[in-house]
Amino acid sequence: MSTLYEHTTDGPARGRLRLLQLYPRDMNIYGDWGNTLVLARRAQRHGYDVELLSYDPGQDLPGEVHLLVGGGGQDSGQDRIKDDLLEVGPQLRDWARDGLPMLAICGLYQLFGRGFTTGKGREIPGIGLIDAHTVAGRGRLIGNITLSTREFGEVVGYENHSGLTTLGPGAKPLGTVRVGDGNNGTDSTEGARVHHVIGTYLHGSLLPKNPAMADWLLARAVEHAGQDWDPEPLDDAWADRARAVAMSRPR
Numbered sequence: 001m002s003t004l005y006e007h008t009t010d011g012p013a014r015g016r017l018r019l020l021q022l023y024p025r026d027m028n029i030y031g032d033w034g035n036t037l038v039l040a041r042r043a044q045r046h047g048y049d050v051e052l053l054s055y056d057p058g059q060d061l062p063g064e065v066h067l068l069v070g071g072g073g074q075d076s077g078q079d080r081i082k083d084d085l086l087e088v089g090p091q092l093r094d095w096a097r098d099g100l101p102m103l104a105i106c107g108l109y110q111l112f113g114r115g116f117t118t119g120k121g122r123e124i125p126g127i128g129l130i131d132a133h134t135v136a137g138r139g140r141l142i143g144n145i146t147l148s149t150r151e152f153g154e155v156v157g158y159e160n161h162s163g164l165t166t167l168g169p170g171a172k173p174l175g176t177v178r179v180g181d182g183n184n185g186t187d188s189t190e191g192a193r194v195h196h197v198i199g200t201y202l203h204g205s206l207l208p209k210n211p212a213m214a215d216w217l218l219a220r221a222v223e224h225a226g227q228d229w230d231p232e233p234l235d236d237a238w239a240d241r242a243r244a245v246a247m248s249r250p251r
Helices: 035-047 075-097 109-111 211-224 237-248
Strands: 001-006 015-022 048-055 065-068 102-106 115-117 123-125 131-149 154-167 173-178 192-194 198-201
Touching: 035 048, 035 065, 035 211, 065 211, 075 109, 075 123, 075 131, 102 109, 109 154, 109 198, 131 237, 154 198, 154 237, 173 198
Parallel strands: 015 048, 015 065, 065 102, 102 198, 115 131
Antiparallel strands: 001 048, 115 123, 131 154, 131 173, 192 198
């Protein structure tokens, strides 16, 4: 575990959060680091101090975490972290059952599932935190994507993946695809929800254009820390403009 930096409020803090970025060295492509920066900055603007931590293979997991974020990676990145992920998997599953909010993007979304079958038939085991399985597809699913979700309204992002993910009965989809391919291009689902964990293929970064999801994760983190969620009204005009542009662009 490494402490990257701390975000502090300009005045008295309403509380303090510990945010953990999982495998930033190997699983951090397509702007996924921006999700962590958005969470830290919005927490600060809402009046909460944030300690930003990172974890890479071979380090010790911190004893106390209130929010976990992980990004996507290429096949080589998944190979470098897969053994370590299996070792820390029991702790991550315990955290999830205990209500710790998590956001897992693309490659980590796949490995948070039950496993990934490569194009050559090799099985890369996952940690089974999400009831889902992924197989390698023959092509890539690429482009702007828009979802309809019950909790966050319309969610926009950018997908770029070859894995085809199918959810089991123990996971609910994040949303229904309006434009794009989603989990597998066939069943109109995208992402997965279990406990307070969100898995998704949406890059872009995801959270700058979807502040409602960012604040939902922060609210769950504050609650997990035993504090009161008392947010400030924030001006999200730029996020609204970014969402409109994203939804207007063709695939």
